[in-house]
Amino acid sequence: MTLLTSRPGRVAALLAAVALVASGCAKGEETAAAPSGSSTQGGQVVRTPAADAGAGCTLDAFGAQRFDLRSAVVGFSQSEKEANPFRIAETKSIKDEAAKLGIANLKVTNAQSQFSKQISDVQQLIAQGARLLVIAPLNSDGWEPVLQQAAAKKVPIITIDRKINAAPCKDYLTFIGSDFVEQGRRAADQMAKALGDKGKVAILLGAPGNNVTTERTSGFKDRIKEVAPDIEITFEQTGEFAREKGQQVTEQLIQSNPDIDGIYAENDEMALGAVTALKGAGKKAGDVQIVSIDGTRGAVQAIADGWLVAVVESNPRFGALAFETAQKFLDGAAIPEKVIISDREYDKANAESSLSEAY
Template structure:
């Protein structure tokens, strides 16, 4: 089935769910087609609000001729960011959106705030933002609210009120990603051993939720797994390598590493190779689903990778169009993420980003 049809059908179901007070929530994806976005189906009651154009207080406009701003947060050396930005650009081109303006904050939060303020000054009528941090958005939110500019955040949440400060959040269930990573670690270690966590960058909900999901599931399962080391690798490969080098020195008996993104996991692999470790000697579970990480499973260095889907373009613009059509939009739209391990990594390598 073509992507457009899949998305339309899913969103129609989601709209019906919204009318009943349901939330679009994640469920693990059994499979994925290369380049496509897997959208979750409604699975439970929502306690969050929905938002319509009338409630938001904006005016309808034509997406094709509107000024649309996309603010990327991080340097596009990370495959996730490359795929995310490309998805936005590709879908805008597909829909005939004439005035897409893309900025990149180069991992500097102050620059991202300035970037978005400039997009507002340039007449942006819709903003899609991949936030670097969850806090500190007040100046942007105030300016956007004054002009009734809907904001869709992708991949990270901002700590603000939906339907007034911003429209909605589109992204993964990060807590569930942590839970699924824990399940894989438990399986890899047979339920016992010492585990290190390479934490993501501080100050955003992704790090917090991936950490809590992992720890809560380990505790919930009542295993013999001990989390004996935690340190931020800031979602960066080089930092992940440095932290793992320290880890090997301070905790030579470590059995597993949970990396909260693939870049840190790949940095950890470099450190392990440098220390003379063999593939699989220390079990590594990570989150993202990049091609390099999935190849790491094939090569024996990684045990499992939980996908974090970066292809937000189709859903972001479908959501915006629904909003402009007067349909109710949930406060968050959660997409499904697949999972890679030794059973499917080789055959699914072409589907990773």
């Protein structure tokens, strides 16, 4: 599979061709690279809109006033420390696209993985006069104080990567991100293939309290039951999406389940932590089959080195698509409540040749 990750030359050309996916995209739809009926926006492939697409959210329906993105205060709230390659690439994409579009008043905050700080960060952005907010939420719940303040000033909110549990076109404008259930299903397919449909598997769960962890877990488990009922999930523990925690949990796993056959890590950082733990325990590449999600360069290199079997990408380059969506909204177009992108996969067949495309 291939994904068009190069950035388009002109945003104006993209705006003419954009076809945003509507809410209600069917779960389980095959995510292929630039499939027929999909559109490429901001370097990300957006899935075909559902046939029952609703009207979407317009400027009038939201109650906002039109403004010029280039001169307005725009706030971006990052949730986690930028030690994780996903977050580094995500923030860089927002900053780069803002600079490209001439957005002079971009204000960027980082919550350092503290939810209370992210809430106060966004409240401060609103107090500083932000007309648009792009938020990468740490948690899905607990956003009521922010949503109330934003609604009072009719500030549209675009969430990226993770969802917030609130009402679209009322509390926020739209969510842009991957189909996390489908990511889990695709990881399960890779695990079943690697294990020959039987064996014992551990899950390194992501951080609790957000939809990414919940959906990647349910997608994996449900798919394993469908395609490989002889695979037994014998261990589950959160690694909090962190490399160090993934290593610690895997060290515990090796002690309690020395006969483990596979590890499903819900992001690459935990997978790489697991590799460190396996090496420390004297394991060799291939002794334990590891499948993860993200698509970082370190994980793709680990496939080439034999330590990982496959990685399902979760594309973090949201900058162009986020600002394209905002501009369409300001121009009067109807924006769906979800903009779902398609992600590629890396495996032994393409890891070395695709390394430069990873982040």
